Every structure is written in C-alpha cells, then in structure tokens.
Amino acid sequence: xxxxxxxxxxxxxxxxxxxxxxxxxxxxxxxxxxxxxxxxxxxxxxxxxxxxxxxxxxxxxxxxxxxxxxxxxxxxxxxxxxxxxxxxxxxxxxxxxxxxxxxxxxxxxxxxxxxxxxxxxxxxxxxxxxxxxxxxxxxxxxxxxxxxxxxxxxxxxxxxxxxxxxxxxxxxxxxxxxxxxxxxxxxxxxxxxxxxxxxxxxxxxxxxxxxxxxxxxxxxxxxxxxxxxxxxxxxxxxxxxxxxxxxxxxxxxxxxxxxxxxxxxxx
DNA sequence: AATGGGACCTGCGCGC
DNA sequence: TGCGCGCAGGTCCCAT
Numbered sequence: 001x002x003x004x005x006x007x008x009x010x011x012x013x014x015x016x017x018x019x020x021x022x023x024x025x026x027x028x029x030x031x032x033x034x035x036x037x038x039x040x041x042x043x044x045x046x047x048x049x050x051x052x053x054x055x056x057x058x059x060x061x062x063x064x065x066x067x068x069x070x071x072x073x074x075x076x077x078x079x080x081x082x083x084x085x086x087x088x089x090x091x092x093x094x095x096x097x098x099x100x101x102x103x104x105x106x107x108x109x110x111x112x113x114x115x116x117x118x119x120x121x122x123x124x125x126x127x128x129x130x131x132x133x134x135x136x137x138x139x140x141x142x143x144x145x146x147x148x149x150x151x152x153x154x155x156x157x158x159x160x161x162x163x164x165x166x167x168x169x170x171x172x173x174x175x176x177x178x179x180x181x182x183x184x185x186x187x188x189x190x191x192x193x194x195x196x197x198x199x200x201x202x203x204x205x206x207x208x209x210x211x212x213x214x215x216x217x218x219x220x221x222x223x224x225x226x227x228x229x230x231x232x233x234x235x236x237x238x239x240x241x242x243x244x245x246x247x248x249x250x251x252x253x254x255x256x257x258x259x260x261x262x263x264x265x266x267x
Numbered sequence: 268a269a270t271g272g273g274a275c276c277t278g279c280g281c282g283c
Numbered sequence: 284t285g286c287g288c289g290c291a292g293g294t295c296c297c298a299t
Contacts, residue, residue, distance in 0.1 A: 001292065032276090059293080077292045078277075109276040111293070125294085150269060159294080167292060216291075256271075257292070 001216045002075040003059060004133070004164030005207035006226065010081055011056045013221040014063075014103075017083055022050045022098040023065075030092040033105065035113045042116055045069065046095075058129050058163030062120055072115040072123065073105070075218075079112030081105060083221045108217050130162045133200055141197045145185050152188065153181035154255040156200075165200070167257050168213060168235050173200040175234045180266045181252075181259050206231065234260040 002010075026047055028039040046065065053064035063071040075081075082088050082104040091104040093114060105114060120126060131140065144162065148155060155161055156170040165173075174181050176199035179192055188196075212218060212226030215235065219225060233243055237260055238251040247264035 003293095074293085076276095076294070107276090108278070109291095111276055154270090157293090258290085 001077050001166065001168065002079065002212070002218050003166035003169050004056075005169070005204055005228070006212035006218050007056050007059050007061055007075070007164070008208050009212045009226065010221060011054055011061060014054050014061075014081070014083070017101065017221070018051050018097060018103065019054065020050060020052070021101070023047060023095050024098050025096040027087075027094040027096075028092075029094065030107075030110060032110050033092045033107060033112055033114050035115050037116055042114075045116055046071070057126055058132070058159055059166070060125065068118060070117050070120040072113075072117060072120055074113050074125075075107070076109075076111040076113070078109040078217045079105065079107040080217050080219045081221050082219065082223055084223070106217075125159075128160045130158070130160050132163050133165065134204060138194060138197050142190060142193045145188065145193060148185045150185060151181065151254065152179060152183045152185050153259060154257075155185055157257070164204075167259075168215060168232070169200070169203060169207065171235050171260055172233055173203050175261060175266060176203060178265055178267060181254055181261050183267075234262065236260065 023046055026043045028034065031039045034042050049065040049067060049069060051063055052066055055062050059074065061073040063073065065071060083101055085102065087094055087102060088104040088106050090106040090108055092107050092110065093105040095103040117123060153170050153174060156165050157167060173196060177192065177196040179196060207213060207228045210226060210228040210231065211220050213228040213232065214225035215229060234249055237249045239248045242249055242262040242265060245262065245265050247262055249260050250263045251258060251260050
C-alpha cells in the first residue's frame with residue numbers, strides 16, 4: 001500500500017530531518033524485519049554511522065550511511081516510519097539520532113523489511129526493477145508494452161515492468177484512462193496507452209503533492225495521514241456512483257487482488 | 268510466458 | 284458476548 005507517492009513523501013520528509021545526522025543507538029524490537037542479518041551484527045554495523053543520502057527506487061527506500069553502507073527499507077503492506085521524540089508502540093526497529101530524534105520503523109503485519117548492504121544495485125529487487133514512471137518519456141512508456149500480452153492491471157503492478165505502481169494507483173490510473181483493468185495489453189491502441197501515461201503521471205504527481213494516501217496504516221513521518229484519499233475515484237468505492245457516469249462502481253478480484261472499476265466507462 | 272495459488276503476517280469486521 | 288473465518292495487499296516462490 002505504500003506505493004511510489006507514499007515512499008516519495010517519506011523520502012522527502014526524511015531528507016529534511018535526518019540528513020547528515022548520526023545514528024547513536026539502535027533497538028531491534030522484532031528481529032523478523034531484519035533480513036539476512038542478525039540483530040547484533042546490524043546494531044554493530046549501523047550504530048555510529050551518519051546518514052549521507054536518502055533516495056528511492058520504486059517502493060524501496062535507500063538510506064546511504066557513512067562507510068558506504070546502505071539501509072534498504074521496504075514497507076511492503078503495513079509499514080510506516082515515524083520520526084519523533086518517543087518510541088512508538090508498533091515499532092519493530094528504532095533508530096536514535098544524535099539530535100535526539102527517534103526514527104521508528106513501525107509495521108503492523110511484520111511483512112516489511114530492512115536490509116544492510118554494500119551494493120544496493122546488486123539486490124535482485126533493484127536489479128530487475130522496471131523504469132521509474134516519473135522519469136520516462138511517453139514513447140518509452142508506450143514501448144514497454146511491446147510484445148506484452150497480459151491483462152493491463154497486473155502488468156502495471158508488476159515491479160519488473162514498471163517501478164512503484166501498486167494496487168491503488170493502478171486502479172486509479174486505469175479509471176482515469178477509461179481502460180478496463182482486464183483488457184489485454186495486445187488490444188490497447190497507442191492512443192489509449194498515451195492517455196494512460198498522462199493519467200498515471202498526473203495521478204502520481206498529485207498524490208505526491210497531497211503527501212500520499214492513508215488507505216491503511218501509512219502515515220507521514222510526523223504521524224499525520226496523507227491527504228490523497230478524498231481524491232481517489234474508484235478505490236474502495238464499491239456500489240457507489242461513478243463520478244463520470246453514475247454507474248455503480250464494481251469490485252472484482254483480478255489476479256488475486258481486489259479491483260474497483262466502472263463497468264460502464266472503462267472499456 | 269502467463270497465470271494461479273500459497274506463504275509470509277496481524278487486525279478488523281462479519282456471520283452465527 | 285464470543286468465536287472462527289475471510290479478507291486486506293507487496294513480494295517471492297512453486298506449479299501448471
């Protein structure tokens with residue numbers, strides 16, 4: 001659920017607050033979120049390091065530490081980050097900084113993960129990831145669909161196809177473009193892909209401006225909800241009238257994911 | 268290559 | 284009131 005706009009929001013806010021700050025103490029409350037590293041080793045390697053840079057690739061947050069170490073943070077479904085003065089109840093890992101701020105990695109369902117690596121570019125999740133939607137041109141976007149013959153919605157959510165788009169923004173951009181989530185990509189016209197590009201870009205940008213969608217546990221780093229939920233057009237609006245044609249919005253499971261769409265204006 | 272299912276997880280809301 | 288169950292969705296992995 002934290003998708004590109006949510007992770008981008010967190011990235012920007014962390015940059016304002018912990019860049020060049022030193023991590024003085026770490027507490028691992030739940031070691032399940034640490035992947036391929038033992039808590040003792042993690043603590044030993046991260047305590048005393050300074051945050052040199054923070055960036056994002058898809059839904060992955062990358063924190064560059066001194067000594068060329070990288071924290072790889074993936075919030076998966078129910079993770080969020082809170083920066084404050086105190087420890088949060090659902091914190092799984094806690095980073096205490098030199099300026100007395102505390103960064104809480106919270107995760108209700110413990111599906112999120114934190115890694116510590118030297119070569120983040122070599123991680124499979126990064127290596128195989130598709131392009132950033134906000135960094136490609138229209139022609140490149142359209143070119144991605146060449147030789148693809150699957151349903152459009154699962155394809156948009158495929159991180160190896162396109163980075164950062166999840167269940168919410170895939171649905172919203174398809175509604176905007178008037179494309180049925182089950183349409184075969186083979187049958188999509190250039191004109192429709194072009195429209196989809198415009199929709200996706202504008203929705204992602206708008207969602208970043210509004211600091212993301214708090215449809216679940218996602219929060220900004222100060223604990224406030226994101227403000228994009230009121231702008232969602234189909235997500236979780238089953239049986240409510242379509243904003244364009246008043247037809248009741250339908251919900252259907254597509255490739256195992258709940259999907260909302262307008263059966264009338266999405267063809 | 269595409270698709271379907273299960274696993275990982277916890278909390279919530281539903282029906283009985 | 285309380286219990287069991289299905290569901291929520293990002294990613295990986297296996298089977299077809």
